Amino acid sequence: MLGTHMANWLWDDDPRLDGVTLFISRNRLARRVSPFPAARRDWALDSGGFTELKDHGGWRTTPEEYAAEVRRYSKQLGRLLWAAPQDWMCEPWVISGGTIGGQHFAGTGLSVAEHQRRTVENFLELQRIAPDLPWIPVLQGWDLADYERCARMYADAGIDLAAAPVVGLGSVCRRQATEEIARIVDYFASRGLRLHGFGVKTDGLADYGDQLVSADSMAWSVGGRRNPRLSECTHRAKNCANCATYALRWHQRIVNAPPRWRQADLFAA
Template sequence: MRFYLGTHKRHWVKTAGVPLFISARTWRQTRTLPRAVARHAVDSGGFTELQRYGRWAVSPRQYVSEVRRIRDEVGMLDWAAPQDWMCEPAVIHGGRHGDQYFAGTHLSVAEHQARTVDNFLHLREIAPDLPFIPVVQGWELPDYERCADLYEQAGINLAAEPVVGLGSVCRRQATSEAAAIVTTLAARGIRLHGFGFKTLGLNQCGPHLASADSLAWSAHARRRPAMPGHTTHRNCANCLPYALAWRTRVLASLPGWHQPPLDDDPGPQAA
């Protein structure tokens, strides 16, 4: 399993030395992009798009242009997520949930799945040179099985893909429900990427994941004083040393028989 450290600091690709997971929104509207020295993957920023607008405000061609620029100028890109449609009830129905407001798509789970598959097919059609991955979306286990079937019906053999994203699971990653979804899809021979998986989720599902990412270190740091010697900031929510130390602790806490490497490795991912 490859573990991507989530970050909103794009310049970390020059110094972090570990796989990074960075949203396309972070790369957007930047004149000069840094050159990467470690592998990274691109998150489409879909959750924010649907939360704010209840739809995708970025066109597929604009997104393709952004990902191509990242691949060419930053380099070392493993893959990019498609413009998928999350299936959490808050995303669909809208309204206020905790301290977040959702515009709501007011569509069905089935429609979100159809749009997710259609977008992936469209991105591959207009940009076959770019490493877009399919994402399986749903809410309950039968939803995910149905979404996987939609890909198969469209001629996409998910078991032959280097990696397949698993959507709408991160907020319940440590539950038996999430474990059932992961194990069922993994039993199909699908190499899954777990979006937003942290310690509990990795302990529960890690053996069945090809890769995972997490930005949880930043919220973790925001609730604590800065590390000793870090006198220039009140907390370490934007701090690379803190993020790397957190990553090391998370990976070291996993059972040894499925620990990912603490440092980056070339891996079999797309170039």
């Protein structure tokens, strides 16, 4: 999936975007008051939970309000593949607060186990409120033992994760320990879970992308902001942080790249 903050790409008539599945944050849709045009391509919805917990230390939107929002997006836009629940990320800085990488975190003051309990509880509540909408369960944690505990919470609630079309894997996008994440992915993929990796780094995709059914990333926008504007681009912006040409070129490069283990074989040849 191509993660993007450009919500208009959902309905833009640019034919280059056709066939590309987009990943959009609720934060980019919730501001719009007027009806949405019909989407021209498939997409999935991120709940915007990281920003919510980072800035406010908790969810300000009730499950009922969130479900109503998602129903509006699904009805007006259409082509919604799935929507993430109001999950609770488990990074230490999300829990403890402070300033990390120049970003201030309010901190929740809760435990990893409590974040997991609230994540599972929210998924169950959203299913109860709006069973017609395509909610996906999300595994949250920090180390493998945490994720195993979260999986048991779902099992205890009667949710068979192996039967779910997609299971989100949270709290991985801002982590540097790619090998640790690879072990977590391998553990659950080997048990038949069809995983979506939220914000997986490029290195992660090379290492374990073949064990995910999907992943999203905004790395293209960061690169577009830091690198010189593409010579063929005619937009007024000084960089390509919002540029479909840059995003699609990045996306194709990632999609076409062989896994790292295959790269080694190619270089050896």
